[in-house]
Amino acid sequence: MRGLRVTWLRSLLGAGAIALAAVAVRADGPLLAERQARLFQQACAHCHLRPGLGVPVLGDAAAWEERRARGLETLLANTVLGVGDMPPLGTCGACTEDDLRRLVAFLAGLPLPGATGAP
Amino acid sequence: MKRGVTRRAFVRGSLAAAAAGLAPGCRTTTTGAAVEVAAPFTPGQPLPWRNWAGNQACRPAARAAPASEEAMLAFLARGEGALRPVGSGHSFSALVPSDGTLVASDLLSGLIASDDERLQADVWAGTRLHQLGPLLQAHGQALPNLPDMAYPTLGGALATSTHGTGPRFGSLSTMVEALVLATPSGERLECSRAQNAEVFQAARCSLGALGVVTRVRLQSQRAFRLVETARFEALEAVLEDVERRREAHRHFELFAFPHASLAQVVETDEDDGSATPEGEEDPAAVYLLRDVYRAVGGLRGLGGFLYDRTLRLASGAAETRRVGPSFEVLTHARIARFREMEYTVPADAGPACLREVLATIRERDIPVVFPLEYRYVKGDDVWLSMFHGRDGCSISVHQYADEDHRPVFAAIEPIFWKYDGRPHWGKLHSLDATRLAALYPRWQDFREVRRALDPGGRLLNAHLHSVLGA
Numbered sequence: 001m002r003g004l005r006v007t008w009l010r011s012l013l014g015a016g017a018i019a020l021a022a023v024a025v026r027a028d029g030p031l032l033a034e035r036q037a038r039l040f041q042q043a044c045a046h047c048h049l050r051p052g053l054g055v056p057v058l059g060d061a062a063a064w065e066e067r068r069a070r071g072l073e074t075l076l077a078n079t080v081l082g083v084g085d086m087p088p089l090g091t092c093g094a095c096t097e098d099d100l101r102r103l104v105a106f107l108a109g110l111p112l113p114g115a116t117g118a119p
Numbered sequence: 120m121k122r123g124v125t126r127r128a129f130v131r132g133s134l135a136a137a138a139a140g141l142a143p144g145c146r147t148t149t150t151g152a153a154v155e156v157a158a159p160f161t162p163g164q165p166l167p168w169r170n171w172a173g174n175q176a177c178r179p180a181a182r183a184a185p186a187s188e189e190a191m192l193a194f195l196a197r198g199e200g201a202l203r204p205v206g207s208g209h210s211f212s213a214l215v216p217s218d219g220t221l222v223a224s225d226l227l228s229g230l231i232a233s234d235d236e237r238l239q240a241d242v243w244a245g246t247r248l249h250q251l252g253p254l255l256q257a258h259g260q261a262l263p264n265l266p267d268m269a270y271p272t273l274g275g276a277l278a279t280s281t282h283g284t285g286p287r288f289g290s291l292s293t294m295v296e297a298l299v300l301a302t303p304s305g306e307r308l309e310c311s312r313a314q315n316a317e318v319f320q321a322a323r324c325s326l327g328a329l330g331v332v333t334r335v336r337l338q339s340q341r342a343f344r345l346v347e348t349a350r351f352e353a354l355e356a357v358l359e360d361v362e363r364r365r366e367a368h369r370h371f372e373l374f375a376f377p378h379a380s381l382a383q384v385v386e387t388d389e390d391d392g393s394a395t396p397e398g399e400e401d402p403a404a405v406y407l408l409r410d411v412y413r414a415v416g417g418l419r420g421l422g423g424f425l426y427d428r429t430l431r432l433a434s435g436a437a438e439t440r441r442v443g444p445s446f447e448v449l450t451h452a453r454i455a456r457f458r459e460m461e462y463t464v465p466a467d468a469g470p471a472c473l474r475e476v477l478a479t480i481r482e483r484d485i486p487v488v489f490p491l492e493y494r495y496v497k498g499d500d501v502w503l504s505m506f507h508g509r510d511g512c513s514i515s516v517h518q519y520a521d522e523d524h525r526p527v528f529a530a531i532e533p534i535f536w537k538y539d540g541r542p543h544w545g546k547l548h549s550l551d552a553t554r555l556a557a558l559y560p561r562w563q564d565f566r567e568v569r570r571a572l573d574p575g576g577r578l579l580n581a582h583l584h585s586v587l588g589a
Contacts, residue, residue, distance in 0.1 A: 035226070038226060043225070043247075047452070047454070052399070053454050054454060055454065076162070080160040080167065081169065088158075088169035088170065088171070088173060088208070091207040093221065094184035094223035094224075096166070097163070097166055
């Protein structure tokens with residue numbers, strides 16, 4: 001069981017930013033720029049690519065369904081300030097508001113409005 | 120760090136049954152006494168900054184995240200005003216807060232080069248520890264030891280002498296062969312024992328007070344595998360035998376349960392290929408532990424007895440075994456947020472200090488149930504390392520992030536002073552520069568290096584003014 005998990009995790013983490021950026025390309029254009037793909041690897045991947053922690057994992061539609069219903073702005077505010085066991089800023093010291101908005105939308109599977117924000 | 124029970128199977132079903140059966144409806148997770156620092160967020164306005172634990176916050180005027188060493192140097196050279204480096208924000212102490220500029224090294228991450236004969240690797244300092252293991256393993260290398268969590272940046276971990284456990288291993292700072300420091304004036308300084316040696320000794324644990332470390336040369340060993348075994352035992356029996364145990368294993372640590380007679384013992388050794396995994400980690404089990412304490416621990420007269428019995432029954436003969444590459448076994452997921460105070464006392468004073476801490480908690484009925492962590496770390500020559508000049512025993516006290524840690528830490532901290540303890544730079548303590556100076560033989564040397572590199576005090580925030588006396 002654990003071996004399977006580790007193998008899966010390693011394959012995801014080991015793919016690196018380029019592969020992640022490719023994953024983040026959707027039909028309507030890239031959701032994550034290379035910078036944000038790097039920040040995802042730095043800050044988000046350590047929890048959101050690890051099943052079994054009680055953390056909603058990237059691609060787990062059921063886990064994100066209830067969170068998606070709260071809307072992007074609520075998820076963004078929870079990410080910035082931290083909520084429950086989610087740490088403030090997702091531990092990303094470099095992230096701007098726009099970075100976080102895109103990363104949250106990417107994880108939750110939400111459409112991204114044409115948002116810009118002050119760093 | 121901190122989770123013993125948070126990270127190991129703890130016979131969750133038995134504990135849950137105890138909590139639910141003895142006190143239906145008591146499965147609350149907050150007490151309403153949390154210490155959260157206000158940092159409102161308004162979309163479109165500058166982002167606030169808060170640390171992992173939520174007890175430090177600021178609203179910086181600007182943020183910077185240079186994407187190359189050249190950009191970092193240029194940023195520092197042209198910048199004015201207050202400045203603080205920021206990593207993953209995992210420090211509990213106020214190392215980061217500033218109303219000036221926060222400069223992150225997140226975009227300076229990854230492997231630069233490796234020397235597979237010397238088993239050395241040059242790594243960008245913004246690399247997270249969870250990225251470091253796979254990067255080194257790809258070159259057949261592994262660090263000899265790691266902290267027990269992997270969220271911090273390498274640079275942030277070095278700035279606070281972050282450490283793991285094992286009497287034959289120093290902190291991460293001791294694994295640094297060389298580093299590059301971007302000074303507050305934008306100068307690039309290559310530092311090692313042979314080059315800018317005094318800056319090197321100061322910069323291996325600098326609190327981020329000397330500039331921004333951009334790259335680090337790490338001394339590794341050949342990649343290796345470990346097997347970690349965790350089990351529950353009677354604490355006093357373990358402490359009676361602790362000197363033998365700490366020498367008998369590559370890594371040894373224990374988690375002591377306040378208000379109980381139990382300890383979780385964690386022993387880690389090289390894997391000869393015969394070990395098989397057993398059990399699962401449960402990163403949220405500390406919440407269940409609190410539920411159990413609330414259900415039975417507060418019962419007048421019998422509370423302590425019932426709590427101890429419940430834990431003993433729930434733990435039973437449970438044993439977990441984790442097997443894998445060293446960087447996967449040494450580090451653990453940490454989901455439950457908490458606040459932490461850690462002091463390092465001389466290694467031989469560890470058992471007596473831990474006993475006194477636990478006795479004080481019991482006698483004063485201090486409301487803390489989060490397990491205490493007890494580890495050994497080898498002494499070193501890093502000027503501001505908590506392990507400078509002596510082998511250490513690090514004892515950590517935690518409180519849940521949604522409860523008030525202050526009365527708990529205030530009651531326990533004086534015990535550490537009795538044992539000549541040195542506080543972890545990234546964790547909570549109340550010492551100022553006057554008292555810290557007495558704990559570090561090379562204190563003045565560090566101050567002189569700091570003054571030479573940052574004469575205007577650009578990198579000093581209120582906390583650093585207090586602890587460095589600058």
